[in-house]
Amino acid sequence: MLHYEIQAEIWVYPGKGGWHFVTLPAEFATRIKAAMAGLARPWGSLGVTAAIGKTRWSTSLFPDKASGSLLLPIKASVRQREGLNAGDTPALTIEVEL
Numbered sequence: 001m002l003h004y005e006i007q008a009e010i011w012v013y014p015g016k017g018g019w020h021f022v023t024l025p026a027e028f029a030t031r032i033k034a035a036m037a038g039l040a041r042p043w044g045s046l047g048v049t050a051a052i053g054k055t056r057w058s059t060s061l062f063p064d065k066a067s068g069s070l071l072l073p074i075k076a077s078v079r080q081r082e083g084l085n086a087g088d089t090p091a092l093t094i095e096v097e098l
Contacts, residue, residue, distance in 0.1 A: 002035055002096040004028050010074055012086045020074045020086060024061070024094075029069040032061065032096060039098075046070070051093040053082045061094075 006028055013019040024032070036046050045060035055078050061070040072094070074084070084090055 002032070002098065004032070004094045004096075005091065006094070007089055007091045008072075009089045010079070010084060010086050020076075020079060021071045022074060022092065023064060023067055024070045024072060026067075026069050028094075032070060032094070035098065036096060046096070048072075049095040049097075051095075052078060052084070052090045055081045 006025055008022040008024060010020050010022055013021060032046065032048075039046065041047065041060065044063040047058070047060055050057055050059050050072060052074070057075060057078060059073060059075070061072055064071045072092070079085065082090065
């Protein structure tokens with residue numbers, strides 16, 4: 001299992017739906033993409049477990065053409081439990097099972 005601890009800002013996708021994301025720092029995205037080469041799901045998504053504070057959830061990372069990095073969606077239930085809003089910069093953990 002790969003384990004990454006990062007800190008990144010939550011932002012809101014400007015389109016319909018109000019999706020909230022974190023863009024992974026480039027160095028972590030590069031490591032994760034290399035470790036998971038050939039394991040991508042539809043749309044290039046990569047299955048991971050994420051955690052912020054005491055909240056853990058199964059999710060996917062998605063490639064972002066604009067930044068060349070990976071995006072982590074932050075579900076509304078996670079944001080509510082952890083008291084987070086767009087603009088906050090939480091510490092988060094990403095775990096990848098190979």
